[in-house]
Amino acid sequence: xxxKNLVYRKSAKGSEAIATRQHGLSPKARSLLIxxxxxxxxxxxxxxxxxxxxxxxxxxQLLHDGFIEEVPGASASESPTPAPAPTPAGAxxxxxxxxxxxxxxxxxxxxxxxxxEPICLRIEATRTAPDFQASxxxxxxxxxxxRGSHVAADFAAEMQAHQPTL
Numbered sequence: 001x002x003x004k005n006l007v008y009r010k011s012a013k014g015s016e017a018i019a020t021r022q023h024g025l026s027p028k029a030r031s032l033l034i035x036x037x038x039x040x041x042x043x044x045x046x047x048x049x050x051x052x053x054x055x056x057x058x059x060x061q062l063l064h065d066g067f068i069e070e071v072p073g074a075s076a077s078e079s080p081t082p083a084p085a086p087t088p089a090g091a092x093x094x095x096x097x098x099x100x101x102x103x104x105x106x107x108x109x110x111x112x113x114x115x116x117e118p119i120c121l122r123i124e125a126t127r128t129a130p131d132f133q134a135s136x137x138x139x140x141x142x143x144x145x146x147r148g149s150h151v152a153a154d155f156a157a158e159m160q161a162h163q164p165t166l
Contacts (some may be wrong), residue, residue, distance in 0.1 A: 005043065006041060007071040008036050009068065014067035019102070029067075033062055033068065034110070035048050037110060042059060095162055095165065096165065097126070097164040100163065101123050101124050101132065104120075105124060108123075108155075112146055112147070122135050123136070140156050
């Protein structure tokens, strides 16, 4: 059952469906799943995805199929999912270029939805760390343009903490 003030987040299955395009989601269901971030309630999702059909029905189907789950005790006025903790300056992660690319594309899809696909393809096509960094700078500019400077700064900090090894 869906309620306009309930907040939903992607389950592991939902995150996998976005990352791998498995599970055969319809374009409408996939677009809505991308918008579900553990912070937006059904009312906001309806506003954002209103042109995509009946969001309440789609949320119900995503919930039934295990792609999303209710955030326990969360309401629209709360911040149910804490921001990821920044990595301390001396604790750089040791990621391969492929891991960094996958992390960046997952974050961009979560932030921008289908709008991010062209820049994600560009990021996935990079073959060197400097090319990856140049693509990340372009992505940061797109996030700033579409979501604002605060969200872009958070994205930049996450990318700094997930740099590929040279």
